[in-house]
Amino acid sequence: MGPHILVVGGTGMLAGLVEALAGDGGRLSLLSRRASAHGLPGRAFDCDYHDAAAFTAALDAAVAGQGPIDLAVAWFHSLRLAAPRRLAERVGREGAPGRLFQVLGSGVADPAKPGRLRFAAAVADGLPACRLRQVVLGFRLADGGARWLTDAEISEGVLRAVRQDLPLSVVGVVEPWASRPPAPGAEAE
Numbered sequence: 001m002g003p004h005i006l007v008v009g010g011t012g013m014l015a016g017l018v019e020a021l022a023g024d025g026g027r028l029s030l031l032s033r034r035a036s037a038h039g040l041p042g043r044a045f046d047c048d049y050h051d052a053a054a055f056t057a058a059l060d061a062a063v064a065g066q067g068p069i070d071l072a073v074a075w076f077h078s079l080r081l082a083a084p085r086r087l088a089e090r091v092g093r094e095g096a097p098g099r100l101f102q103v104l105g106s107g108v109a110d111p112a113k114p115g116r117l118r119f120a121a122a123v124a125d126g127l128p129a130c131r132l133r134q135v136v137l138g139f140r141l142a143d144g145g146a147r148w149l150t151d152a153e154i155s156e157g158v159l160r161a162v163r164q165d166l167p168l169s170v171v172g173v174v175e176p177w178a179s180r181p182p183a184p185g186a187e188a189e
């Protein structure tokens with residue numbers, strides 16, 4: 001039986017990642033508001049991560065059905081929620097740590113606002129079974145300017161980060177910061 005892989009927000013820009021991870025033979029759980037509507041491989045749990053009780057219930061249902069979470073990949077628009085911590089608490093177990101890949105917008109790399117990566121990492125503080133990995137979504141320098149990453153680039157880059165298993169990965173670049181394209185809605189903190 002393969003590992004239990006749980007993806008939060010896997011129906012959008014991370015859909016390609018989900019497809020690739022499904023090929024690895026693990027047991028996939030997908031959590032998002034309309035996870036069941038996307039026909040992606042894996043068990044779907046529909047829940048809004050702003051609703052802490054619903055999100056916790058979905059996590060618990062995923063663990064009850066597929067076992068402890070060995071690998072989690074999560075994209076939350078904000079970390080100022082209960083949900084990221086609830087997830088971190090369910091990653092790994094005593095004697096068998098799991099990994100949580102936290103996908104983050106480029107804003108965490110803003111040199112004018114140091115400490116954002118550390119703030120984000122706090123979701124796993126005091127949880128020895130949860131090994132946190134951070135993946136920052138940057139931008140691409142191209143044709144003398146810069147642009148945001150495509151969904152395919154995001155899925156491929158996060159997948160590479162999972163495979164490489166480094167504590168911190170950057171998809172694209174976050175420097176020079178002054179070249180960062182104007183922030184789209186999805187890049188808001």
Ligand SMILES: NC(=O)c1ccc[n+]([C@@H]2O[C@H](COP(=O)([O-])OP(=O)(O)OC[C@H]3O[C@@H](n4cnc5c(N)ncnc54)[C@H](OP(=O)(O)O)[C@@H]3O)[C@@H](O)[C@H]2O)c1
Nearest residue numbers: 009010011012013032033034035048049137138148149186
């Ligand atoms: N640095 C970069 O280049 C960068 C960074 C971030 C985003 N982007 C771009 O911006 C686009 C839009 O980003 P996005 O994050 O809005 O879209 P997205 O990744 O396409 O969708 C967000 C994901 O989170 C889920 N989700 C959203 N709100 C939720 C909630 N309240 N509870 C549970 N799940 C929730 C969505 O599924 P449900 O709808 O089923 O809930 C979906 O799976 C992306 O397609 C990407 O190309 C680029």
